Amino acid sequence: MSSVLAHAAAGITAYLCSNTWADKRSRWALTPFVFLAICPDLDYVAVWWFDYVPHPRFTHSLLFALVAVVAVYAATRSSRTARFPAIWLxxxxxxHGMLDLLVGAHAVPLLWPLPAEIQMPIGVLPSAGALKIGNYYLWRNLVIELGLMLPVYTAMVLVCRGAVRRWHRVMALTLSPAWIGLRAWSVSLSR
Structure with a gap:
């Protein structure tokens, strides 16, 4: 599974691709975008509180994502201070399901209710690891994951806003060897 930070950053990216942080009246809209990005992991409540592990984890399906989007869209459709384009919701x-799929550690039921689960043969993102504060691998993998995803998220926001400048391209080229190194390191990790 991917980390909650990477999932939340995906929601922040979708928000920034459709709203501007400079408009203080629209900042509240960040919450629904981040909620949509992390809500599939709400099934962990059943694991933590009731020791129940649902299988398949239908909350990671595209159908669940669409139902969640419809609910958020219905709850926010009368907003006059923020934008909620359906494509970004x-x-x-x-x-969420896509990031978990890129880890490659477990099959993801993206097509639920169809029985097929999808799994990547090679993980391109590291697994979040055991959620324990003293777990070295959790922190190492978090640094790798954010090092891989934050440049991608930043590029998406810049492209969506039409704000790509020459210095952004130079920075991307300058940092690309480090990014490629992180990618190679991530792929080499055991799953």
Whole structure:
């Protein structure tokens, strides 16, 4: 599974692709985007409180993502201070299953209720690891994951806003060897 920070950052990215942080009246809209990006992991409540592990984890399906988007869209449709383009709400919601798929550690029931679960043969993102504060691998993998995803998220926001400048391209080229190194390191990790 991907980390909650990477999932939340995907929601923040979807928000920034459709709203501007400079408009203080629209900042509240960040919450629904981040909620959509992390809500598939709400099934952990059943694990933590009731020791029940649902299988398949239908909350990671595209159908669940669409239902969540419809609920958020209905709750926010009368907003006059923020924008909620359906495509970016869907992107925020669907990002969760996609990020977990990119880890490659477990099959993801993206097509639920169809029985097939999808798994990547090679993980391109590291697994979040055991959620314990003293777990070295949790922190190492978090640094790798954010090092891989934050440049991608930043590029998405810049492209969506039409704000890509020459210095952004130079920075991307300058940092690309480090990004490629992180990618190679991530792929080499055991799953």
């Amino acid at each position: 869907i992107a925020a919601a669907a990002s």
